[in-house]
Amino acid sequence: MAASDLDVAYVAELARLKLTGEETALFQRQLAQVLAHAAKLQELNLEGVEPAAHAVPATNVFRADEPRLSLTQEEALRNAPRAVNDLFLVTKVLE
Amino acid sequence: MxxxxxxxxxMTALQELLRSRAVSPREVITALHERIEGIEPKIGAYLSLDLQSALSAADAADVNLPLGGIPIAVKDTISVRGQPLTCASNILRNHRALYDATAVVRLKAAGAIPFGKTNMDEFAMGSSTENSSVKPTRNPWDLERVPGGSSGGSAAAVAAGAAIGSLGSDTGGSIRQPAALCGVVGLKPSYGRVSRYGLVAFASSLDQIGPLTKSVQDAALLLQVTAGVDPQDSTSLDEPVPDYLSRLESDLHGVRIGLPKEYFRAGIDPEVKAALATAGAHFESLGAELVEVSLPHTDYAIDAYYIIATAEASANLARFDGVRYGSRAENPANLLDHYGRTREQGFGPEVKRRIILGTYVLSSGYYDAFYLRAQKVRTLIRRDFARVFENVDALISPTTPEPAFKIGERSADPLRMYLADIFTNAANLAGICGISIPCGFAENASAKPLPIGLQILCPALGETRLLQIAHAYEQATDWHRRRPTLTS
Incomplete structure (x- = not known):
């Protein structure tokens, strides 16, 4: 996969990350270098190799479905950037 | 004294003084606070320090507990209830932890006193601590140089005698690499050995909490207390925790140590190479047998690592949306503007770069070529280690190809910065354990001597053997006793 396929402006939109024009150009250049280095991975024949999502075989762990202590409402709101009437204040979603 | x-x-020397009542926990906190105040202007290892709560904890400390009355500095990516938890990021600059990480719960239960949150690369992304949004940390051995990263504050504080011991986190070398560059001991436990609950997630399949200390014994002591299964972290391993401390002393006769030939090729600083050769000879004189081995996929590890780590980071950092915690951009025009500007203002350049890279390798059309391929390479890297560990007990290598580099020298070149982790990140991909211990000094790189780190790797859950080998080497050398000359 050619590194030049990377379109930083488009990917930034996907990541919900605003970038300045300068940052976009800089990242475009720097990440092209990183991806060019990573092109090495295309050399390998990986047929029949299973992907490893984890270092150790992971299995689902379930706990008993019982209520337990969690944050209080006051605590949960303590780090909120904006809170009103004991609720998170969010930016308007519907017009 | x-x-x-x-x-x-x-920690062990202090423990003795505390138990014999030669000093009180309060005196320890006071003396440590004075030392920190004195040298912080030079080093910049700490982001926050809560003297009052440390003194209250000291007054209540039970010195007969395993870590009774011993202060431990904690990297600012690990939650300590009531203390700031900023990850050295603007987006969390006003954030305070609502609960203790499991590792911190266990430290406290063992009598330790969390004291000070240490500087780091923002969200643990970096190898020099220059990516902190607050300030750089300086290497106590040469203030013009980086302490390594991302746990640079923890490593520098321990090296400078501004911390007794410390906790850091290691995703691709973030404990071992700064430990090497600052001349201290840094242990990355096997994946799942220490609970990640309360550690702000960078790359969840790679992250581990571990100690940075002045001796192998201290590292064993901190691991002993923090290790073990935790119902709050489904990836923590339900395996018994051996008694690392009582088994620390061991004879290296018959121990087989592998030298992976791929780790000793071109690009290594000649003084680092020489220090490793001397260390190898030392192991032989202690009775160990050295064997050349091969990890054929070594050259692919760094690329697989940066693809997997950034992919996971882009997903983990999606939670910073300016709604429930973290800062939020003022007067957003709409929801997209809210997200876009909140994250633009909240994240620094390296974090943005990694979010972009991680989002790209996960995006439609590129997932198979990059992310899936990197995960398959991860399988090959795991197999490489599994194969060599059938024949050797441990591997040794340099922790880093070069000693500490100058502040600013690599910050404009991310690829070159990423290559600082070339010897450490395979261990995270494979989930095995590793340690960096001091093994010499580079005298020619700078006017001042710069520490060199020896990395030892053992199979997953092989910490007992890992610590035994490191301890035997440490007992036979005195590199770890050298301290930078820093006056406050």
């Missing part, structure tokens, strides 16, 4: 000497002590 005066009170001024206390901050330079190992």
């Amino acid at each position: 005066t009170l001024r000497d206390l901050p330079g002590l190992t």
Whole structure:
């Protein structure tokens, strides 16, 4: 996969990350270098190799479905950037 | 021994003084605080320090507990209830932890006193601590140089005698690499050995919490207390925790140590190479047998690592949306503007770069070529280690190809910065354990001697053997006793 396929402006939109024009150009250049280095991975024949999502075989762990202590409402709101009437204040979603 | 000497002590030496009542926990905190105040202007290892709560904890400390009355500095990506938890990021600059990480719960239960949150690369992304949004940390051996990263504050504080011991986190070398560059001991436990609950997630399949200390014994002590299964972290391993401390002393006769030939090729600083050769000879004189081995996929590890780590980071950092915690952009025009500007203002350049890279390798059309391929390479890297560990007990290598580099030297070149982790990140991909211990000094790189780190790797859950080998080497050398000359 050619590194030049990377379109930083488009990917930034996907990541919900605003970038300045300068940052976009800089990242475009720097990440092209990183991806060019990573092109090495295309050399390998990986047929029949299973992907490893984890270092150790992971299995689902379930706990008993019982209520337990969690944050209080006051605590949960303590780090909120904006809170009103004991609720998170969010930016308007519907017009 | 005066009170001024206390901050330079190992945990075990301090423990003895506390138990014999030669010093009180309050005196320790006071002396440490003075030392920190004195040298912080030079080093910049800490992001926050809560003297009052440390003194209250000291007054209540039970010195007969395993870590009774011993202060431990904690990297600012690990939650300590009531203390700031900023990850050295603007987006969390006003954030305070609502609960203790499991590792911190266990430290406290063992009598330790969390004291000070240490500087780091923002969200643990970096190898020099220059990516902190607050300030750089300086290497106590040469203030013009980086301490390594991302746990650079923890490593520098321990090296400078501004912490007794410390906790860091290691995703691709973030404990071992700064430990090497600052001349201290840094242990990355096997994946799942220490609970990640309360550690702000960078790359969840790679992250581990571990100690940075002045001796191998201290690292064993901190691992002993923090290790073990935790119902709050489904990836923590339900395996018994051996008694690392009582088994620390061991004879290396018959121990087989592998030298992976791929780790000793071109690009290594000649003084690092020479220090490793001397260390190898040392192991032989202790009775160990050295064997050349091969990890054929070594050259692919760094690329697989940066694809997997950034992919996971882009997903983990999606939670910073300016709604429930973290800062939020003012007067957003709409929801997209809210997200876009909140994250633009909240994240620094390296974090943005990694979010972009991680989002790209996960995006439609590129997932198979990059992310899936990197995960398959991860399988090959795991197999490489599994194969060599059938024949050797441990592997040794340099922790880093070069000693500490100058502040600013690599910050404009991310690829070159990423290559600082070339010897450490395979261990995270494979989930095995590793340690960096001091093994010499580079005298020619700078006017001042710069520490060199020896990395030892053992199979997953092989910490007992790992610590035994590191301890035997440490007992036979005195590199770990050298301290930078820093006056406050």
